[in-house]
Amino acid sequence: MGETPTFFNEMDGGGERPRPPYARYGDWFAGEPTERLRRKAREAETFFRRTGITFNVYGAADADERLIPFDIVPRIISAKEWSKLTRGIEQRVRAINAFLSDIYHRQEILRAGRVPVELIENNDAFLPKMLGVSPPGGVYTHIVGVDLVRTSENEFFVLEDNARTPSGVSYMLENRETMLQMFPELFTKIRVRPVSDYPKMLRRSLSACAPPACKGRPVVAVLTPGIHNSAYYEHAFLADQMGAELVEGHDLRVVDGRIAMRTTLGYTPIDVLYRRVDDDYLDPLNFRADSFLGVPGIFDVYRSGGITIANAPGTGIADDKAIYSYMPDIVQFYTGEKPILKNVPTWRCSEASSLAYVLDHLAELVVKEVHGSGGYGMLVGPAASKKELEAFRAKLVAKPANYIAQPTLALSTVPILTRAGLAPRHVDLRPFVLMSPDGIEITPGGLTRVALKKGSLVVNSSQGGGTKDTWVLED
Amino acid sequence: MLGKTAGGLFWMYRYLERAENTARLADAGFRIALTRSDHADDEWASIIDTASARAAFLEAGGKFDGPSVINFLLRDPANPSSVISVIEAARNNARLVRTALTREVWEAVNETWITLKSELARPVRETDLPDVLTRIRNQSALVRGATVGTMLRNDIYNFARIGTFIERADNIARILDVKYYVLLPSVQLVGSTLDNVQWETILRAASAERSFRWLYGGETRPLTIADFLILDRRMPRSLLYCIRKIAGNLGHLCSDYSVRRPSLDHVLALRDELEDLTIDQIMERGLHEFLTRFIQSNNALAGHVEEDFRFNR
Structure with missing residues (x-):
C-alpha cells in the first residue's frame, strides 16, 4: 500500500507556529482556558436553537428539526489568497453565464465541437423550452455557489459549481453573528471583512434584473x-x-x-x-x-x-457533473483566458477507456452520480468496505453514463475544538456570488463545511458535517 | 401584506392566547382541589366543559380527577387545545410568518416552544404543577412583552391583536357560560360555600381575582362579578374590553388600507350594543342566551376578518 497521505493544515501548515493568517488568532487562542471555550461552544448551540436555525433531514425517521453542528474555531483566509480566489471565481461565473446564453441560443460551443452535442441533448438538466428565451439583463445565474477545496498552500480546486439554487448562505451570515456575540474581543483584535451586506447586495442585484x-x-x-x-x-x-x-x-x-x-x-x-x-x-x-x-x-x-425568475430555468445544465469535466474548455472558449481555478481531473464513465480505468482503481477514487447532490449516492473508494465497493461496481457497470470519477483529493484541514483540544478536520469552502447587469459581487467569506468525523472527507450536513465561520482578513 | 401572512399572524396570536387561558383554567381547578377537596371532582368536570373538551376527554378515557384533567389540558397531543398542541401550532404559524415578526418575537415564541416541549414531555406531577403553570404564564408574558415592545404599529400588529382579543373574548365567554347558573340573581342564596368556590374559580380563570378585590373589596355578589367580566371597560379580559380593542384595531387597519369592510361594521355594531347594555338588562333577557349569542357573534366576526382580508382565498 502507498504512504499515508499528508494533509495541508491551514492553521499551522504542518509547522510549529500558526501560518500568518492565523497568527493573531493563534495568540489569542493560546491565552484562552479550554474550559471557557468549551462553555462558549455550548452557548453557541443554545443560540442557534433559540434562533431556530434548523434543517430537516430527508429520509430521517423522526421529522425533528436538527441543528447543523457549529465549530467555534474560524477558518481564516488572507487578503492575498482571497483576491486570487475571487479573480478565479469571477472568471468562472462569467463563463457559466455565457455558456448558458450560448446553449439556449446559437450553441456555438457545440458547433465548434468543444462540448459534445449528445451531452446536452440527452441531458435531463437541459430545458428545450428555454431555447431562444432571453432572460432580463442577460443574466441566467443570479446566485452561484462555487465549491472549492484546498490541497496545499497554493492549490485550490473547484469541486463543483452550484448554478441552480445554491443554499447555505444563511449559515454564512448566522455563523458570523454568533461569533460576534460570543467573541466580540476577537473582532477588535483582528480585522475581518464583514459579510452582513449580503442580503442588501442580493436585493440590489435582483432588482437590477427587473423584467x-x-x-x-x-x-x-x-x-x-x-x-x-x-x-x-x-x-x-x-x-x-x-x-x-x-x-x-x-x-x-x-x-x-x-x-x-x-x-x-x-x-x-x-x-x-x-x-x-x-x-x-x-x-x-x-x-x-x-x-x-x-x-x-x-x-x-x-x-x-x-417576471424575472432567479435563477433562470434551465441553469442546471451548467452545474451538471458530466459538464463539469468540460469547464476548463468552457472558460477558455468564452473568456479567451486560461482558467485561474483548477478543475479536479475527472473520468467520464460514459467513455469506455475511462470506465475501464475507474473499475480498475475503484478503491482509490471518488465516484459521484452525474445528477446527484448533497453527498447522496456517492462512493469514497478509500473509505469503503469491500462489500460497498462490489455493490458500487455493479451499479457502475449497469449504468456507466450515470457516473463520473475523480481522484481522492487530499483535502486541507482546519482544527476543530474537541474534548481533547484542537484536532484537524477536512474542510471545503462555498463562496456566494451574485450576478447582475451591473457586475459580479462576491461576499468576502462563504460557507466552510467541515467533516466532524476524524479522517472523513464528506463535509455535507446531511452526512454529519458541520460548519465554521469563514474569515477573510482585511489587507 | 400577503393574505396568508395576515392569517398566520391572526392564528398565531389566537393560539398563544388560548395556551395562556388554558393554563389559567388548570390553575383555577388545581387551587380548588387544594382548598375544597370535597367538591374537587365536580370542579374538574366543569373545567373540562369550559375548555369545550368533554367529548374528546371522555373519548380519551379520561377520569374527572386532578392528574387526568391537568395532563389532558396541558400536554395531551390528542387534545388539539392542550397547551402543548396550541404552542406547537402557534410556533408553526410563527415560522410561516417569520418575515413579519421581529427577531425578539420569533425568538420568544421559539424559546417558549422549546421550553414547554421539554417541560411537558413527561406527565406533570402534582409537586411540579405550580412551577409548570408559572413557566407557561411567564413564557406568555415574554411573547406579549416582545410583541408590544418591538413590533411596528402597522397591519401586522393589528392582525396580531385582533387574533388575541377574538380568542380572549371567546374564552372568557365560555368560562362564564359554563358557570352562568351560579351568577344568576335567583340563586343569590348568598354565602353558601359552594357558590364561593364557583365564583372564585371564575375570577381566577379570568385572572381577575386581584383586580376585583381592589375594586370591590370583600363584596362578592354574583351580579357584580358578571358586570365586571362582561361590561367593565378597565378590565383587560372583560368582553366589552376585548370588543373595544378589536374595534380599535380593525378601525386602524381599515383606515390604513383606506377601505371599509363588513368585519368593521360587524364589530362596531357589537360594541355599540354592549356599551348600551346594563348588567340588569342582560340578566333580564337571560345570561345564557346573551352569552350564546355573544359567542356566535364573535365567531362570525372572526369569519368576516378571514374573508375581508383574504387569509385563504
Missing part, C-alpha cells in the same frame, strides 16, 4: 416550497433580511399577464421571483403536471417578459 413589465421600484419575492422544506429557515431568513415577501405557490396566480400575489387587499404583481423551487416543480402547465409547489402559467409569463 420589462416592471414599473417603478421592483417588487421582489422569495418562493419557498413551504415550512416542511429542509431549507425553509433560509428562505424565511433571506426574505426577511431583504425586506421581500416570502410566498408559496398557492399565494400566486397569473393576473393580466403578470404573476401576482394574494395580499390582504387583493392581487399585486411581482417583478422578481427568487425561487427556491426546482425547475421541474415551477409550473405544472409547462413542466411536472403533478406539482403543487409552483404557479400554473408562470413560464409563459416569464417568456413574455412579465
